[in-house]
Amino acid sequence: MGLSVAITGSIILFTLMAVLFSISTMINSLVEVEDVSSQASELGESISETSTQIKSLSATSGSDIVQLSLANNGTEKLWDYDEFTLLITYDADIGGVKTMVTEEFSFDSINSFQPNTVYLIPESELTGGWTTENNCAVNNGWLCIDETPLIPPAPDNNDNIETANMDNGDQVQVEFGLSNEIIPSQVTDVTVHYTFAEENVGTSDPDLDITLLEGGITTIRTWTEVGPLPAEPTYGIASQALTPGEIATIGSYDDLSLDFAANCASAGCPGGGGGRFEHVFVSWGIVEVEGIITGGTNDWVISTITNDIIDPRILNNQEVANMAAKLSNQVFANGDVIVSISTDNGVTASYAITVS
Numbered sequence: 001m002g003l004s005v006a007i008t009g010s011i012i013l014f015t016l017m018a019v020l021f022s023i024s025t026m027i028n029s030l031v032e033v034e035d036v037s038s039q040a041s042e043l044g045e046s047i048s049e050t051s052t053q054i055k056s057l058s059a060t061s062g063s064d065i066v067q068l069s070l071a072n073n074g075t076e077k078l079w080d081y082d083e084f085t086l087l088i089t090y091d092a093d094i095g096g097v098k099t100m101v102t103e104e105f106s107f108d109s110i111n112s113f114q115p116n117t118v119y120l121i122p123e124s125e126l127t128g129g130w131t132t133e134n135n136c137a138v139n140n141g142w143l144c145i146d147e148t149p150l151i152p153p154a155p156d157n158n159d160n161i162e163t164a165n166m167d168n169g170d171q172v173q174v175e176f177g178l179s180n181e182i183i184p185s186q187v188t189d190v191t192v193h194y195t196f197a198e199e200n201v202g203t204s205d206p207d208l209d210i211t212l213l214e215g216g217i218t219t220i221r222t223w224t225e226v227g228p229l230p231a232e233p234t235y236g237i238a239s240q241a242l243t244p245g246e247i248a249t250i251g252s253y254d255d256l257s258l259d260f261a262a263n264c265a266s267a268g269c270p271g272g273g274g275g276r277f278e279h280v281f282v283s284w285g286i287v288e289v290e291g292i293i294t295g296g297t298n299d300w301v302i303s304t305i306t307n308d309i310i311d312p313r314i315l316n317n318q319e320v321a322n323m324a325a326k327l328s329n330q331v332f333a334n335g336d337v338i339v340s341i342s343t344d345n346g347v348t349a350s351y352a353i354t355v356s
Helices: 002-048 244-248
Strands: 052-059 065-072 085-094 097-107 117-120 122-128 132-134 160-162 171-178 186-198 207-214 218-225 236-241 256-263 280-292 299-306 320-326 336-342 348-354
Touching (some): 052 336, 186 256, 218 236
Antiparallel strands (some): 052 065, 065 320, 160 280, 171 256, 207 218, 336 348
C-alpha cells in the first residue's frame, strides 16, 4: 500500500513537472516570437522613415573615378556605411574596347573623411634675405605670412615681411618651406595665393618674382608681378593656378617651397639719394591643393557630409554625403555610367549618366 502511494505520488510529481516545463517552453517561445515581431516592426518602421536620393553623379572619359552625392531625405540616421551596397555598371575601356562592366564596392573607412582641399602654409625659412619682420616674431618670417586662409581671402596685412634697403641692381630673395598635409589621392588643382606691396618712393618700379619649388632646386612654376607694385599700406591680392602639366611634375608635396624675390635689377629703383631706398613687402603666402579623395580599387569613400552639424560623420535628415569610388578600369569615351546604392536599411537609389 505504501509503495503504491509512493509510486502514485511520483507519477503526479513527474506530470506536474512536465506540465510546468511545457508552460515554460511555451512562454519562451512566445517571448521569442514577440522579440522577432518587435524587431521586424522596428525594422519596418526604420525603413519607412528612411529615404535616400542620389543628387548628382559625375565621371569623365578616360578616368577611373566616379563621384556622387547621396542625400538623406528621411528621418532615420544613416551611419553603418560598411553595410551599404554600392554597384556601378559602366562602359569600361579595356584595351581600347568598349566593354560593359558591373562592379561592387566596399566602404573604405580609413581613407574616408579626409579633406579634399588642403592648404600648405609656410612653416620654416630656408633662405632669409628679407631682413625685417613687422609685428611678428624676429627671425621667424614665416609667422608673418602664414594666416589660415579664409574665403574670400582676408589676410592680416599688419604683420608682414619686408626687404632691407634696395638700390638699382639689387635682388633680394626669401624662401619658405611649406607644411606637410594629407594630400588628396587625385590632385586636380594647385593654386598659389599671396599679397604684396612696395614702399611708395616716387617713380621706382621694383618687380616681385614668385617661384614654387620642389626640393629647393626644381622649379614647378615661376612668374613676376611687374612694378609698380601696390603702394603700402595697400596690398595687392593675387593667385596663380598651375596647369595640369605643371601639377603632373610635382613628385612630393612634402618637399615644396615658396620663394619671393624682390628685384631692382630688371627695373629701375631710385638709389639712395635722400633716403629714397626701395622696400618690398609680402603679408600672406600659401599653396592651395584641391583634389578627389579615393580609396583603393573597388573602394568607396565619403569625403565630406554637407551641413554635417548634429552628428559628425553620420548622415542625418537633409544632409548630403559627397562620395567617390575608384573603378577597376577607365570609363570609355562617351560611355554610360549607372550607379545604384542600398543602405543598411535596404532603401535603394539609382542614377545614370553618359560621360563626356
